[in-house]
Amino acid sequence: MLIKLVRRPEASRTMALLSPLIALALTLLAGIVLFMFMGANPGEALYAFFIEPLTSLYGWGELGVKATPLVLIAMALSIGFRAGVWNIGAEGQLTLGAICGGGVALWFHDTEGFWLLPLMVICGILGGMAWAAIPAFLRTRFNANEILVSLMLTYVATLFLSYLVHGPWRDPDGFNFPESRVFNDSATLPMILGGTRLHFGWLLALAAVAGVWVLMARTIIGFQVKVIGEAPAAGRYAGFSINRVIWFTLMLSGGAAGLAGLVEVAGPIGQLQPSISPGYGFTAIIVAFVGRLHPVGVLLAGHLVALSYLGGESAQITLNLPLAVTGVFQGMLLFFLLACDVLIHYRIRPAHAVAVREA
Secondary structure: OOEEEEEOOOOOHHHHHHHHHHHHHHHHHHHHHHHHHOOOOHHHHHHHHHHHHHOOHHHHHHHHHHHHHHHHHHHHHHHHHHOOOOOOOHHHHHHHHHHHHHHHHHHOOOOOOOOHHHHHHHHHHHHHHHHHHHHHHHHHHHOOOHHHHHHHHHHHHHHHHHHHHHOOOOOOOOOOOOOOOOOOHHHOOOEOOOOOOOEOHHHHHHHHHHHHHHHHHHOHHHHHHHHHHHOHHHHHHOOOOHHHHHHHHHHHHHHHHHHHHHHHHHHHHOOOOOOOOOOHHHHHHHHHHHOOOOHHHHHHHHHHHHHHHHHHHHHHHHHOOOOOHHHHHHHHHHHHHHHHHHHHHEEEEEHHHHHHHHO
């Protein structure tokens, strides 16, 4: 029987808020089936994936370490998504932020000073913003698709980082390994929880949550973002500049991604390497939508998705499951969330019934 989607007169606000929880429940059910097909005990696998990483203080600290870049990036991406600006290249902007901020640490590798880390933060943010300025300019000047431009620039940034750590920035005392010098103490983020790797960047992520909430709820630019995203014609009629919103959202998300990159290399990594991210820039897109593009929701979703990274590593160690299970769980979560959103906005009806009604 053929079916057709019929748009609902009004979407349920309650279901929109509950849909992430429904998607999570469906993901867990699908995970049970997945583990059974892989020959693993579903109970043991789910315990290893979602519970075991949080049975120690160190595990909670690692949760914050993994969640920090996700929250920073997703928080800014959510603003752009609400305006209809699709920055898919946060991974490249994260890489440029790490390069620019890490480059400061390498330039002053034999220098100590309280000013070094703030300078790295500023340069990291500016590096991410500069990389995001390219799709912003091409979109506003030539109407180029920012999705394709930002995505392709990710690979350029990754190759540039690889060139640097294999060439001019390679550690001369590193036995020819493709990595930079280890940053000195003045160029690394201070730890905030003893016995763990939880660093000051986590507090920056919490500050970003508060800042974005104030921005969207209490400022004129936040109001313009919402209007442009929901009713572009009304925004133009009111005199709001769409180009200004495009530049603002891309610069904000690029700067946040650059800060996330700096936080990674000045935090848990402590140097530049060919790979500094397991895909935080792309995963943050999932975080933004699971969090319903709301600051508090993004904060919770960031820690939930961070748990999937820890759970994948735990399941790999204890049950010998492939690390790719992490990506599978993240993909299923996004799939079920999008499926819930479709049913929130549309009803499923037999195609012949719709045809009769239209006739």
